Amino acid sequence: MKSIPPTPHPQSGATAGRTDLGRRLAARRVALGLSREELGRQCGADGNYIAYLEENTASPAVGLLVRIADVLGVTVDDLTGANAGRVRGRATARRDTVLAPLDEEECRELLGTHGVGRIAVFTPEGPAVLPVNYTVAGTTIAFRTAAETLAARAAGTEIAFEIDNIDDVTAGGWSVLAVGELRAVTDPQEIRHLTATARSHPWAGGPRTHWMKLDPVRLTGRRVVHAP
Incomplete structure (x- = not known):
């Protein structure tokens, strides 16, 4: 994993998030009672990198996003907000x-x-x-x-x-x-x-x-x- 330069961030149990991904990740993590270190251990990442994702604009690898989403009990789209504004039910009906x-x-x-x-x-x-x-x-x-x-x-x-x-x-x-x-x-x-x-x-x-x-x-x- 590429090393991330140290950046100041709140304590491991704090909520944060400067991007949509960061806010969603932090909110879900705290709702489950997980610290950044605990989430990192469960998904195979360093707690400092979880803090980096919450506090900075970042493009984590898809594999890591999948593991984080799995630990948090959500989908990758839920985590990134990709489906937040999507209007459902507009697909073309099938004849069968x-x-x-x-x-x-x-x-x-x-x-x-x-x-x-x-x-x-x-x-x-x-x-x-x-x-x-x-x-x-x-x-x-x-x-x-x-x-x-x-x-x-x-x-x-x-x-x-x-x-x-x-x-x-x-x-x-x-x-x-x-x-x-x-x-x-x-x-x-x-x-x-x-x-x-x-x-x-x-x-x-x-x-x-x-x-x-x-x-x-x-x-x-x-x-x-x-x-x-």
Whole structure:
């Protein structure tokens, strides 16, 4: 590996980033609780070079980017921001496309692959669709919100929860829809369990400690497939 001249940089646990790559790398590293030295050891690089990537404009080798992304649990495009502004769903449709239903087991497996979904609720002003950071606990879909939000006020009503995935390269994708009654979580033990197993805090920020849950009475899904 080409040697990099020493440059001043913050302490190993600090967040930083002067470029899009540097900011994304630092944010993800800190979110996982890794120091620069720990990340370097796991991906086969020196901690000082990780600091250099975070603090300077650099063009690391593709192999190193792949290893860093793998350790951080993201793709190279996620890490570099290559797909951040890309509008999905504009690929030309294929003529051999059909919609195939997903069984309940596959729907539950797909629910575990995402961390952000959308809930559809009824409000006095009409229907609303809201993005939420969610977690799956057994058969329950749960998310945190603030006590006076539209989502919290929808407790006791029937809602829909949806996630999807779009693949522009293959003009394919899938979606999963869960329907059931939204309820507030009040049991202290259940609240502790959900809090301990949640992947992250809600991205919206603020004091969002009000847990809501949905136990679907209907779980369906569809996948766009192409005839052989």
